Amino acid sequence: MADGEIDVVGIGNALVDVLAQATDEFLRAQRLTKGAMHLIDEARARQLYDAMPPAIEVSGGSAANTIVGVASFGGRAQYIGKIRNDQLGEVFRHDLRATGVRFDVPAATSGPATGRCLILVTPDAQRTLNTFLGVSAELGPEDVDAGVLARGRILYLEGYLFDPPRAQAAFRTAAEHAHAAGRYVALTLSDPFCVDRHRAAFLDLVEHHVDILLANEAEICSLYQVRDFDAALRAVRGHCAIAALTRSEKGSVIAAGNEVHVIEAHRVSEVVDTTGAGDLYAAGVLLGLSRGLPLPVCGRLGSIAAAEVISHVGARPRTSLAKLATGIL
Amino acid sequence: MADGEIDVVGIGNALVDVLAQATDEFLRAQRLTKGAMHLIDEARARQLYDAMPPAIEVSGGSAANTIVGVASFGGRAQYIGKIRNDQLGEVFRHDLRATGVRFDVPAATSGPATGRCLILVTPDAQRTLNTFLGVSAELGPEDVDAGVLARGRILYLEGYLFDPPRAQAAFRTAAEHAHAAGRYVALTLSDPFCVDRHRAAFLDLVEHHVDILLANEAEICSLYQVRDFDAALRAVRGHCAIAALTRSEKGSVIAAGNEVHVIEAHRVSEVVDTTGAGDLYAAGVLLGLSRGLPLPVCGRLGSIAAAEVISHVGARPRTSLAKLATGIL
Numbered sequence: 001m002a003d004g005e006i007d008v009v010g011i012g013n014a015l016v017d018v019l020a021q022a023t024d025e026f027l028r029a030q031r032l033t034k035g036a037m038h039l040i041d042e043a044r045a046r047q048l049y050d051a052m053p054p055a056i057e058v059s060g061g062s063a064a065n066t067i068v069g070v071a072s073f074g075g076r077a078q079y080i081g082k083i084r085n086d087q088l089g090e091v092f093r094h095d096l097r098a099t100g101v102r103f104d105v106p107a108a109t110s111g112p113a114t115g116r117c118l119i120l121v122t123p124d125a126q127r128t129l130n131t132f133l134g135v136s137a138e139l140g141p142e143d144v145d146a147g148v149l150a151r152g153r154i155l156y157l158e159g160y161l162f163d164p165p166r167a168q169a170a171f172r173t174a175a176e177h178a179h180a181a182g183r184y185v186a187l188t189l190s191d192p193f194c195v196d197r198h199r200a201a202f203l204d205l206v207e208h209h210v211d212i213l214l215a216n217e218a219e220i221c222s223l224y225q226v227r228d229f230d231a232a233l234r235a236v237r238g239h240c241a242i243a244a245l246t247r248s249e250k251g252s253v254i255a256a257g258n259e260v261h262v263i264e265a266h267r268v269s270e271v272v273d274t275t276g277a278g279d280l281y282a283a284g285v286l287l288g289l290s291r292g293l294p295l296p297v298c299g300r301l302g303s304i305a306a307a308e309v310i311s312h313v314g315a316r317p318r319t320s321l322a323k324l325a326t327g328i329l
Numbered sequence: 330m331a332d333g334e335i336d337v338v339g340i341g342n343a344l345v346d347v348l349a350q351a352t353d354e355f356l357r358a359q360r361l362t363k364g365a366m367h368l369i370d371e372a373r374a375r376q377l378y379d380a381m382p383p384a385i386e387v388s389g390g391s392a393a394n395t396i397v398g399v400a401s402f403g404g405r406a407q408y409i410g411k412i413r414n415d416q417l418g419e420v421f422r423h424d425l426r427a428t429g430v431r432f433d434v435p436a437a438t439s440g441p442a443t444g445r446c447l448i449l450v451t452p453d454a455q456r457t458l459n460t461f462l463g464v465s466a467e468l469g470p471e472d473v474d475a476g477v478l479a480r481g482r483i484l485y486l487e488g489y490l491f492d493p494p495r496a497q498a499a500f501r502t503a504a505e506h507a508h509a510a511g512r513y514v515a516l517t518l519s520d521p522f523c524v525d526r527h528r529a530a531f532l533d534l535v536e537h538h539v540d541i542l543l544a545n546e547a548e549i550c551s552l553y554q555v556r557d558f559d560a561a562l563r564a565v566r567g568h569c570a571i572a573a574l575t576r577s578e579k580g581s582v583i584a585a586g587n588e589v590h591v592i593e594a595h596r597v598s599e600v601v602d603t604t605g606a607g608d609l610y611a612a613g614v615l616l617g618l619s620r621g622l623p624l625p626v627c628g629r630l631g632s633i634a635a636a637e638v639i640s641h642v643g644a645r646p647r648t649s650l651a652k653l654a655t656g657i658l
Contacts, residue, residue, distance in 0.1 A: 021647070054397075054424040054645065057386035068383075087416040087442070095383040113416070316383065318350070 006102075007075035007290040009152030011144070011174055012063025013136040013160050013167070014081030015115045016088045017315070020055040022120035027128060034122065037129040037191050039163055045132035048118055057088070058314055059095035060117055061136075062190055063158040065276050065315045069283025069305050071100040072321040073329065075290065078102040078148060080174075082139040088114040089135075099316075105143055108135050119275075127275055137164035141173040149174055150181035153290040154212070156282070159190030159219075162198040175209040184289070186212035188282055189219035196222060212242045212289065214282045220245055233260075242295075244285045244302065246278055252302065254285070254295045263299030266307035276315025280305035283321070291329070301325055335431075336404035336619040338481030340473070340503055341392025342465040342489050342496070343410030344444045345417045346644070349384040351449035356457060363451065366458040366520050368492055374461035377447055386417070387643055388424035389446055390465075391519060392487040394605050394644045398612025398634050400429040401650040402658065404619065407431040407477060409503075411468040417443040418464075428645075434472055437464050448604075456604055466493035470502040478503055479510035482619040483541070485611070488519030488548075491527040504538040513618070515541035517611055518548035525551060541571045541618065543611045549574055562589075571624075573614045573631065575607055581631065583614070583624045592628030595636035605644025609634035612650070620658070630654055 027034055030048060040048065061081060070077040079096055083089035085107040092114060096103045115134035119127050139161075149155055155178040161167040175185045187210045189195050195202055202223060206213055213236060217229050220243075224235040229247065233255060236243040242256045251265040281302040288298030304324050308317050322329065356363055359377060369377065390410060399406040408425055412418035414436040421443060425432045444463035448456050468490075478484055484507040490496040504514045516539045518524050524531055531552060535542055542565060546558050549572075553564040558576065562584060565572040571585045580594040610631035617627030633653050637646050651658065 049423060052423075052427060054388065054427045055420075056643075057420060059383065091384075091386060094378060094381075098381060098383045314385075 004151050005076065006078050006148070006152040008067065008070045008154045008156050008286045009078045009080065009148055010063040010067035010156045010158075011080045011139075011161065011170065012061050012158040013115060013131070013133055013139075013164070014064060014083045014092050015061040015117045015131065015136060016092055017058050017060035017117050017119050018049070018055045019058065019119045019121065020053045022053060022122060024122055027120060027122065032120070032128050032130070034128050035126050036193055037131060040130050040132050042112065042132060042134070045116070045118065045130070048130055052118065052120070057091065059092050060315055061092075062160055062188065062279050063156060064096060065279035066156060066282045066286070067101050068096065068099045068316045069280045069321060070287050072317045073283065073287045073301070073305070073325060074322040075287045078152065080105055080139075080143060080145075080148070082136050082143060083107050084111065084114045084135045085109050086114050088116060108138065111135050111138055125273065133164055138166060139164065139170050140166040141170050144170050144174045144177065146177040149177040149183065152178065152183060154184045154186050154286050156186045156188075156286055158188055159194050159202070162194060162201060168201070172209070179209070184211040185209055186214065186286060188278065189213070189215040189223060192218040192222040195219055199223065206240050210240050212244070212286070213240045214244050214278070214285065216246045216248075216278055242289070244281075244299065246281050246306075252281065252299055254299050256295060259295060261296045261299060263296060263303055266303040268307045268311045271310050273313045274310050276309040277306045279315060280309040280317065297328060301328060333480050334405065335407050335477070335481040337396065337399045337483045337485050337615045338407045338409065338477055339392040339396035339485045340409045340468075340490065340499065341390050341487040342444060342460070342462055342468075342493070343393060343412050343421050344390040344446045344460065344465060345421055346387050346389035346446050346448050347378070347384045348387065348448045348450065349382045351382060351451060353451055356449060356451065361449070361457050361459070363457050364455050365522055366460060369459050369461050371441065371461060371463070374445065374447065374459070377459055381447065381449070386420065388421050389644055390421075391489055391517070391608050392485060393425060394608035395485060395611045395615070396430050397425065397428045397645045398609045398650060399616050401646045402612065402616045402630070402634070402654060403651040404616045407481065409434055409468075409472060409474075409477070411465045411472060412436050413440065413443045413464045414438050415443050417445060437467065440464050440467055454602065462493055467495060468493065468499050469495040470499050473499050473503045473506065475506040478506040478512065481507065481512060483513045483515050483615050485515045485517075485615055487517055488523050488531070491523060491530060497530070501538070508538070513540040514538055515543065515615060517543040517607065518552060521547040521551040524548055528552065535569050539569050541573070541615070542569045543573050543607070543614065545575045545577070545607055571618070573610075573628065575610050575635075581610065581628055583628050585624060588624060590625045590628060592625060592632055595632040597636045597640045600639050602642045603639050605638040606635045608644060609638040609646065626657060630657065
């Protein structure tokens with residue numbers, strides 16, 4: 001690997017997760033749709049937090065979780081996202097750097113607080129997300145360093161970035177810088193509701209800016225407004241160079257040109273918490289692609305990382321993914 | 330229960346725990362004594378945090394954990410401790426209030442940040458504590474509300490309060506208010522090293538101000554500078570009205586006047602994390618005493634609460650203790 005090269009540069013909403021157990025009655029009383037991601041403003045975040053049971057705080061953010069996974073595989077990883085100079089911002093920065101991720105974006109010294117995601121876990125193990133973007137919504141083109149993108153073999157963007165309007169501009173700027181340097185651009189669709197909110201923009205981007213698309217079954221069906229996975233697979237194959245599509249316990253499918261690879265899910269003794277499964281699958285696939293590994297191997301790395309993260313609570317790996325991938329990497 | 334009466338009022342260092350897994354090598358490199366509580370200043374807290382692996386944040390503080398346990402049993406519980414008006418202070422206040430604990434002390438608007446305890450968990454499940462007291466060290470007599478103490482059947486104080494010098498004064502003031510109103514004063518010794526640091530003050534307090542003493546085997550042996558439990562038990566019986574002494578898997582002993590009750594540990598299928606065992610044992614004993622229950626029943630409530638908290642990660646109960654104590658309370 002050339003000096004100064006980076007395997008994956010990730011851009012996303014920098015968030016700290018605030019996790020609490022809640023009842024179905026609580027979701028109803030708060031008028032929340034179970035399993036969905038709700039965007040909330042500061043006043044609502046305060047009101048919901050006041051009503052919430054005791055919680056724990058843990059660094060999150062979809063692309064940040066992925067980038068931590070890349071670093072855990074031993075990859076060179078860098079993150080771009082916006083935090084404030086407050087305690088939650090310090091927590092977010094510490095937890096990234098402590099895993100070996102490079103994260104240099106200076107903390108904002110004014111504006112809203114560091115963003116957070118209030119996560120309510122119901123007894124059925126489903127998670128209902130309530131995101132107050134805070135200062136993460138102020139990420140703009142000026143935060144995107146062309147030099148960093150030129151050194152990153154793959155630029156990875158989270159679909160959630162389409163919610164804050166300035167981030168969309170940052171997204172396009174970043175994709176242009178990466179392509180100008182001959183690098184790949186990868187995108188995850190993040191959430192079927194997010195796809196619903198921004199379908200036209202997503203379709204345009206996938207066609208013109210995205211080389212590698214990551215999505216789960218619900219998201220890819222939402223993008224093409226089709227009902228079944230096979231129809232979505234047909235649609236995406238004509239649309240972007242590589243698509244890696246996850247199907248929970250059915251494993252995943254990676255399609256590229258004429259190739260279609262079906263990858264089995266990695267077995268786990270007990271599924272404890274599915275949060276982060278998609279984020280960590282993306283980590284394995286992207287690390288594999290950045291190292292030029294064959295597509296089925298990339299998929300296998302994704303499955304290994306996803307299996308690790310669903311076997312415990314939390315969206316970031318607890319075990320070294322490099323160790324779990326011994327013999328493959 | 331008379332209107333406005335409170336079962337237990339707890340006073341302690343208000344801390345947010347910052348929990349990370351660490352290796353023995355890390356402890357050695359940082360010159361930390363495994364299993365001990367180290368008091369650290371802000372510069373050292375920053376340096377240690379920078380060096381630490383990724384962490385999670387969760388509200389802690391020994392007396393605060395106990396008070397949450399009292400509330401979980403359905404008791405009326407109030408907490409006195411010092412936080413700053415910062416994000417960790419908000420987290421601390423939220424997590425107390427969300428369990429039904431009353432906590433009215435206003436957040437300081439200047440001075441050090443909310444206190445935190447950097448906890449390193451080694452593979453042998455031992456915990457090494459590094460406490461930056463922050464603003465919690467500024468708790469003073471002016472924060473102690475005589476009216477609250479007059480309504481609280483039991484005033485509960487953590488031994489760790491002896492480290493910050495102003496808190497010692499708050500401690501004495503609080504004990505005087507409680508006794509003036511005919512209430513009981515309870516103390517936990519907190520930590521054998523804390524007892525070492527303040528032995529003379531502890532002995533004086535136990536003799537003159539404490540009605541109910543809680544301690545584990547190491548702490549009570551340290552207080553009386555004896556080597557075996559029976560010697561410590563003999564010493565404490567002449568020294569304070571009620572002593573509740575925990576012995577890990579051997580259960581506990583409650584001594585009061587001529588009575589000595591040996592209480593079995595409550596069985597758990599797996600000990601996951603012993604943090605908070607003493608704090609929650611205290612919750613059961615104090616709630617039982619505040620309700621005038623027989624000593625063996627108080628001990629049983631303590632064992633139930635301790636068993637709940639050691640069966641999962643974290644020092645506060647996840648299950649309603651009132652439900653676990655159905656038929657007893």
